[in-house]
Amino acid sequence: MTASSPVSGLLSSPGTAPSPGTAREPSPAPLTLPVDEITVRVLAVPLRERVPMSFSSLTARRTVLVTLRSGDLYGTGESWVNHPDWGWRERLATLDGIRPHVLGADAADPPALMTDLAARLHGVARQWGAPGPLWQALSGIDMAAWDLLGQARRAPLATLLAERAGHRGPLPAAVPAYGSGVGPTDVTRLTERALEQGLGAVKIKVGFGEETDLATVREVRAVAGPDLPVFADANQAWDLPTAERMCGLLGAFGIEWFEEPLAEDRPAELAELARRTGVRLAGGENVYGAEACAGYAALPGLAHFQPDPAKTAGVSMSDTAGRRPGTARLSPHCYSAAPGLASGVQLVAAAPRPGLVELDLRPNPLRTGIATGPRLTSGGTLTVPAGPGLGLDYDPGAVDRFTTYRTTSTETEPLPC
Known part of the structure; x- marks a missing residue:
């Protein structure tokens, strides 16, 4: 599972111009990586x-x-x-x-x-x-x-992405993260965990009915106080009238963005929701294909575009979507294992409009137990691995x-x- 040393001869250092009268060195062969x-x-x-x-x-x-x-x-x-x-x-x-x-x-x-x-x-x-x-x-x-x-x-992946886009300046050593997966169960415990880990924001799960959703946000505020940024993820649970009503009710508690309030294959309704309510929207984890990603990233009211490099767009299309004109920040969805998290960290580090990396607060051995990679700092950021590629060091056992x-x-x- 771990990578060995690169094949000898595939890499070359930039050379200097030959002296007059000397033979010019042949150009190095382009890198090829045939899948065996x-x-x-x-x-x-x-x-x-x-x-x-x-x-x-x-x-x-x-x-x-x-x-x-x-x-x-x-x-x-x-x-x-x-x-x-x-x-x-x-x-x-x-x-x-x-x-x-x-x-x-x-x-x-x-x-x-x-x-x-x-x-x-x-x-x-x-x-x-x-x-x-x-x-x-x-x-x-x-x-x-x-x-x-x-x-x-x-x-590292971030360096490759930045170079491909023509950027060769320094990249950040860490990127901001937020804790997700709070509610409708274990609200107090998970909110306390986010605060203990120094995370600067939490995301609650909603879409379980008005009473349950309001109980979740009230409990978060009781634990964290009025100033902690809170996001709400409905997982496409609402229709337009319900979304308009719930955005108003939950918005009274200072929700900073509403993620997937409506089905993601109805961009016109999402645009209408933003027009009616003025809320900031987030989404993209269920948008498939380059054309759909481009349309979604241009939605009015979209504050954070959230492709999933392990699910909807790979690294290539996630990076491309994050570089499109607009104001939405790239905040990849991540509810998976170590490679998905590492990809999200590297993507945000290379993004022209970097957002936040999602860090699930519930236990996940497939994220924390199979490889060493991004490290959560006391300041609530995730370090960008400096190793090659995703920067993961796998534990084969x-x-x-x-x-x-x-x-x-x-x-x-x-x-x-």
Whole structure:
């Protein structure tokens, strides 16, 4: 799971101009990273208590790790499979179907690889009626490709993203974070945890009915006082009239942004909600595809755009969306494992309009126990790993303990019909 040293000869230092009369050194060959092997792992940790959501509940922490090998270099990404409970089975099948298009492909230009895969598979996803699972699988491959490129270039992801955008100045050593997942249960305990960790804001879960939602925000304010910034996430639970009413009721408690108050495939209604209420909106974790991301990022009232690099857009499209003209800050969604969090930290560090990184306050061994990466400081920021790629140092023993399924393939034959 850990990356070895870069392949000898792939990297070259900038040279000096040759002296007159001397032979000019040949230009170094462009970097190529042909994908020789794909390893897919399903990791799972059962939960002692269900975590309620407005639409369902979480019964286990799960993720799918996708590792690409090129020569003796490895890059690992993550594909989000929190919902539904059987999502990991679908992800295995989808990644197996995508496998022939990835093996042998060049991962040295991850955005180009992502664009090519999306173009090849768009028609399949349309006929299948499942763009979400496809993008979730592609996000894992894209993240792995960026990690692989970082190993080859010996550079952190944030540096690669900034250089690609033409920025070569210093990048931040840490980025601001907020605590999420507060409510409708364990409100006091989780709010106290956020304060103890020095986090500068918390996000509450709403969408459980007026009485429960108001009880959550009142309890947070009783613990944290009137000045702590509080955000509210409805997970697309409301229709427009309900959202307008709840934004007014909860807004009286100083909510700074409302995340996914409406279904994310109804941008016109979101724009209307912003016009009627003047609230600041956040969202993007369920917006799939470049065109949809571009439209969503331009919504009036959108204060924070929240693509998920493990779910909806990979690293490539998350970075592109964060660089579009506008005022929305890039605050990636993260409710997954270590690679997803590390990607979010690196993306914010490189963003022209950096926002906040989401840090789930509930226990998650897949985020904290399988690798060493971003570190939470006493000031409520997350350090940006300086190692190559995502900057994660994996614990192979921990990864093995949580692995429930693993497959490695070097074969390019497609699945039988």
